[in-house]
Amino acid sequence: MAKKPPARIGRPPSSNAVDTRLRIISVAAELFARKGYGIVTNKDVAEAAGISTGALYYYFSSKLEMYLAVYWTLQTRVDEAIAEAMRSQQTFDGRFRAILEVAHSLNAQEPRIAQFLGTARVDRLRHPELREAIASPPGEGARIMSELIEGAVATGEVVAKRRKQVEAVLQTIFVGLVDSQSDDLGRHRQAVDGLLALLDHKLLLPAKRAAL
Secondary structure (H helix, E strand, O other): OOOOOOOOOOOHHHHHHHHHHHHHHEEEEEEHHHOOOOOOOOOHHHHHHHHOHHHHHHHHHOHHHHHHHHHHHHHHHHHHHHHHHHHOOOHHHHHHHHHHHHHHHHHOOOOHHHHHHHHHHHHHHHOHHHHOOOOOOHHHHOOOOOOHHHHHHHOOOHHHHHHHHHHHHHHHHHHHHHHOOOOOHHHHHHHHHHHHHOOOOOOOOOOOOOOO
């Protein structure tokens, strides 16, 4: 029989409740990003947030509930930023460039987002409860990807029969930017600039023919 979650202890003053919850999510994101889901304990998060472990249960009944709150808070932040960038453009080329720029901007302003989401991909593989709770790809992210590709098909920038290939390439690019480049802002900028140069046909030049 599954254990019941601990009772939530001590209702905090309503004026502080929202701020405290946000502080918990913030420190939990940093801890999960650095240590991973399996290592971090509720006690770790409570101490970092400056509250008692008992008080933590007022906000989250379990570590899983807290982790999911962090995950969806940060994923929603990313999705909203990408959706706004896409609304400013009408073509696949323009939207893709805008997404690359907003990805770099987010990484510069809020590096913990990329750090956490990168770790989350590994944590999902290690912990069945996370795989069950978090769809892959996330619902909103999947909708944005579909909108990007279907829009490109509509404008003729992508051949319909290539949509799965384009989707795979885009996922590889976006995951790669997060997982392999986000820890170094300069290298991340180089990766974004390289992709932009590739779109402009400037990254790779035609090979010179050997002299006969």
